[in-house]
Structures are given as structure tokens and as C-alpha cells.
Amino acid sequence: MSEDGNGNGTGGDLGSRVRAAQARRRRHAGGDGQDGDDRRETGRGIAFAFRLGTELVAGLIVGVGGGLLLDRWLDSGPWLMVVGFILGSAAGILNVYRTVEGAERARRGRGGN
């Protein structure tokens, strides 16, 4: 980005307009301009929490669903569903663990924070 931003063809002195908008925003947010970032951070947190929930449930769905299908196919009573439930729970927890591990690695990779 050039300092003056004059050559963009949309008119106006872009640089000074950006500075004015930033100053206005700082005043709005009470000093440090963290307001918008904060809200975005909250949204990302909600999305991440929801992601963990679906990871957990998805493991269970596959485990129990697969168990039920195998039960119907092999006519083996509820037993494979029970096994599928246990393995599915384990897979769900494994999913959650992997997701958090990956997020943690990404956060550390970005340099603390």
C-alpha cells in the first residue's frame, strides 16, 4: 500500500480518510480500538466450541449407526451397537482431542497470544 493512496482511481485522499476513520473508531471503542477485534474473537470462540460439539457427536453417530447396520446385516442382536457405541464415544473424544491439539499448535505457531 502506498502512503498517499492517490492513484486508486476511486477519488479522494485515501490515506487521510483511513487515518480519520481509524481515529474515529479508536474514540468509539474507548481508547484502544479493540471493540471489533473482540467481537470477532468471540465469534471465532463460539464457532470453535460448536466445532468441538459436532466432532463429539459425529463419532457417536458413525459408531452407533455402523453398529446398528452391522447388527441388522448379521442379525446379532444389540451387541454390535453396544460395541459401536463404546468405540464411537472413544472416536468422538479422540476427534475433540485432535481438534484442540491442532488449534493449540496453530496458536503457538502464530507466536503466543
Add this chain to the structure above:
Amino acid sequence: MAEGGHSPLSQFEIHPIIPIEIGGTDISFTNSSMFMLIALVLISVFLIGGMRRNALVPGRWQVAAEMSYEFIAGLLRDTVGSEGRKYFPIVFTIFMFVLFGNLLGMVPYSFTFTSHIIVTFAMAAVVFIGVTILGFAKHGFHFFTFFVPPGVSVALWPLLIPIEIISYLSRPISLSVRLFANMLAGHTLLKVFAGFVFALSFAGVVPLAFIVALTGLEILIAFLQAYVFTILTCLYINDALHLH
């Protein structure tokens, strides 16, 4: 609108616009297909129109088009590395399609095709099957070592391998359920609160204010879910290319 037009869920109904039936299979052109088509047209207009002038110093439109391109290119570079560049077209297509689907749903009276699990599941299945084929093409039968956790004694394999396989199979389900549930819940919530506005007469200002805030949140979620769908696609590609 048909009967039950006041239900918060009637917005998700699918109506055929041009009924087509081939061999007993209903493949009508529905409102869902129409909005997918609108999304495709809008994406094409956005990208082609933005790059039409192809100026060295871009205008606002061109900056927006370039930003979306660079955002996904950067995402792919960070998660997969330079080998991921080959898969940019599919990842970018998925991102734009989901994003425009989510955002189109925020237009009043429109239809949100990403709020149907069959749509999101079809996309997740394409990603899942594609990534699995990619893994086999790249590593052959060596790909099966992906299901063996490293550094675990052989005695635990019979227990851990099924868990790993279930975990792998649950990927398309978590991918599709997340997007679908977010869209379905958000749009239903909006409609439910919109019903309160009318029912409460003057006090309806309160839910109305809430809807305004919720609309902002929904737009944020529309972006976030498109982002999450895309980054998980990148992560799965990375897993298939590098195994563990």
C-alpha cells in the same frame, strides 16, 4: 405461500419450479436449485467483473475479488504448504459456493440452500471421497498406516484401529452437520423472534432490536462457517498428502 406459512420452518420448504421427472426419479428444478444457480452467477459476476479492468492499482471491487483469492491461497499455503497449490481450484470453489450460499440466505425472502443437510453432506462427501482417493493415489496401500497410531504397542491395535477408522469416517458427518446445523438454527431463531415482534405489539421493539443484533451475528456466522468448512478441507488434504 402454502399452508403453515407462518411456521418458522416453512422457510426451509422446497418447491419445484420446473417439474422434471425422468424414469420415476424426481429431478425438478426447485427453489433450492435456483438459489444455487443464483450463487454461481453472483460468484462469476463478482470475480470476472472484479478482474475485468485488471488494473495494477485496483479499485474497490478488484480488491475484494483479489482479497478472496489471496485469503484462500494463504490458507492453503499455511495448512498444506506449496504442494497444496494444485488443489486451490476445488478449495476456492467450495469456499465461494458455501460463502455465497450462506450470505444469499441472509437476503429476506430468499432460500438458504446450505441449511439442507443433503446439500452440505453432498459437498462433505465429495471432499471426503476426493481426499481418500488422493491419499491412495499418493501413498498406495501405505495409506492404511494412517489408521495405525504411531508409537503404540501391537497389543492395542485391535482396539485403536477401529477407533481410528470410526474417527476417519466421522469426518464428513461432522463437516456437514456443523454447517447445516448452524444455518438451520440461525434462520429458525430469526423467524421465531420475528414472530414475537408481531405478537407483542408495542413491546415488540425489544425482539426487533434483538433481531437486528442477531442478523449481524448471522452474517458473521455465514463467513465463519464458510471459513471452517474450507480450513477443514485444507486440513484433510494435508492429512492425505503427509499422513501423520
